[in-house]
Structures are given as C-alpha cells and as structure tokens.
Amino acid sequence: MTSVPFNWKLLEKAELNQSFDLETALNHLKFNADGLIPAIAQQYDTHEVVMMAWMNLDAIKETLKTQRVCYWSRSRQAYWRKGESSGQIQHLKELRIDCDGDTLLLLVDQIGPACHTGRRSCFYAVADQDELRVNSEPLISPEALYGK
C-alpha cells in the first residue's frame, strides 16, 4: 500500500479536481482542545446559512456514511443526530473542508426549521443601527417541535 503525503499546504497548490485520500485528510483536521471542529450548515439550494454546531471525528465519519448530519452537543456532551427528537433532520448533500483544515461547511437539505426556536435559521437576530432586531418568525412552535 502506497502512502500519499498530505498536508494543508499541499492542498493549496493543487490543481482543479486534483484529489487526495479523504481518510488521510480527515486525520489531519485541526480539532480544538475538546476534539471538536466547527461545522456550518448551509441549505444546498437556497444557500441560506441555517446554523453552526460542532463535530468530532466520529460524528464526521457517521455523517459521511449515513448522509444524515450528526453533531456533537457540547451542552449535552453527547452525539446529536439533528432531528432525532424534532424530526427536522438534515440530509447531507456535500461536506467541504476549509483551506487550513479547521472548519467544515455542510451543504444540507434541512427539513423544516433548523433552529430550536422553530425558525428556519438560527441567525435571526440582526444588528440594525444601535438595535438588535428579530428578522423572522417561527415556522413551527417549539412546543409542536419537541412536544409538551
């Protein structure tokens, strides 16, 4: 078995459509001290950024294998299979890694709201002059999402 060298500097110089072993690249991801990496979720067709959460290496591998997004919940200290309690799952369309291997961009098909408030996107608070303004309403009430 041949060993293909990999580092993020090599990737910089790569030509269009040049490819590297994915498993090797994943093993070069730069996780933080808690073993986590930020993952941005963007709706693949409308390009709306719906949320950001965190993944560990196993969550990334599960997501790639199942094509359903699995995060690591820092508050619960547990795997967080998006939609497992609300039904609002995220189908993975594409996973991208940034230039220095410390952030992920997930192109997803988000069923219903991504936000626990019932809004489509978690980014619903907008800085507007000296105020923070709410720019959207829930599609579904949190009570309906999570039960009473």
Added chain:
Amino acid sequence: MTSVPFNWKLLEKAELNQSFDLETALNHLKFNADGLIPAIAQQYDTHEVVMMAWMNLDAIKETLKTQRVCYWSRSRQAYWRKGESSGQIQHLKELRIDCDGDTLLLLVDQIGPACHTGRRSCFYAVADQDELRVNSEPLISPEALYGK
C-alpha cells in the same frame, strides 16, 4: 436611563421586528475561554460562504463602526483587518447573531478572493466518495496578493 432586560431566551419569544438594545446584546455574547466567537462570512448577494474566522468584542465593535470586517487572528494574536495586506477587504453589509449568542454570521461584500490561496472561498476541498477533491482555482496567485 431605563434598563431593558436581555437574555437569549427572551429573544426566542420575540415577535417579528421586535428589537433590543444592541450594546446590551453584545455584552451577552458567549465568547470562548480565549474571549473569541466564531464569525462566518457570507457574500451578501451570491450567498457563497467564503470563510470563517474569529472575533473578540472589540473586533465586533470596530467592524460595526467602520463597516469593514476586523477579525482576531489566533495565529498572529493580533487584530486582523481583512485585506490590510492583500487589499481584498470585506465590506460589512449585515451582522447577525445566532439564537444562543455564540456564533456570528457576517453578510459581506468580499473584494476579490477571501482565501489566502487566492481562491474566492476557503471552502474549496470537497469530500467526494473516498477522496478530497479541489473544486476551484485561484483567481489571483498568492504571490500577486501578498507580494514576493
């Protein structure tokens, strides 16, 4: 001077276009142990996610005041006024905060490439079956961006 209460739970229940004092909200942002918060930069019109970097409170305030994006560089441990050495500046169009106050979304007008490799976006490496594939070429060479 009246004091308006603020917390992220109050925001959840807010109605469309309800607003809160921005300065108060910024003081409730959840920074990490290094005093930083992740900031996703998205091109405001095409909706392409071009990069993610980190900000401290002063970088956020400077960005809102000047409407030019200023990050905190973790590698250089210094303010990073995007484009100060490359000329590829980011004009701020809108700053959004997520539902629990621990991530920012910046809608920007990115002049030229956002990525230090000269590519438009830092997210140019795509997981494709068992390979990591380069999906774009530099618009400008890094040498031209940063000088020799």
